[in-house]
Amino acid sequence: MAGEAGGGTLSEIHHRAKKLLLSTRDDLERLERLEYSTSTALDSPEQSVSIKTNIAHIQSLCVDMDRLWRSVAAKSQRDLWKRKVEQIAEEADSLKQSLDKYFVRNQKRMTEAKERAELLGRANGESAHVLRIFDEEAQAMQSVRNSSRLLEEASATGEAILFKYSEQRERLKRAQRKAFDVLNTVGLSNTVLKLIERRHRGDKWIKVKVQVKEEFARAACINFSGG
Secondary structure, three states: OOOEEOOEEHHHHHHHHHHHHHHHHHHHHHHHHHHHOOOOOOOOHHHHHHHHHHHHHHHHHHHHHHHHHOOOOOHHHHHHHHHHHHHHHHHHHHHHHHHHHHHHHHHHHHHHHHHHHHHHHHHHHHHHHHHHHHHHHHHHHHHHHHHHHHHHHHHHHHHHHHHHHHHHHHHHHHHHHHHHHHHHHOOOOHHHHHHHHHHHHHHHHHHHHHHHHHHHHHHHHHHHHHO
């Protein structure tokens, strides 16, 4: 007959430990499936703590069983219980290692998530700064384009004015050439034209002098008649 402890016989404790081991393994597998179902999965504190508590309980039961199997009288039974208890203890250790790895992965995910959030916050601030720089550059480029357009319009206006002025000069030159051609056609030269112009001015002054003399004569006659 298997030995007894305060929590029951060796067989009863083994039964409880085996049952708790199976349910704990299922809980851990469920937790790991949840972990890999999404890249952003974080720790489920209640479930992970419950699994950790169950593993500690199983290890405590293994300590009780390790003490009990040593008191079994029959060597064959003692060796059998030794293997059973060691198997439970090894499986409990395996679950503990898996849970510890889960905690490490979860801590790593939390750290990476925090770093991403910080980077995103800085990136948002830097993006706003970059966008502000691009806006300023766009405004500067628009000002340059506006200035360039104004210069082009001013240049076009100046060219149009110069073109009109050039046309007028050409028309004046053509008119002068045409006048000289006409004068040359009737046999007049520049010297003759100057003489005609001088004679015309002289005739005008003669007329003025005659008119002045006539006015003086008329005034003298009036004064004489009145005397």
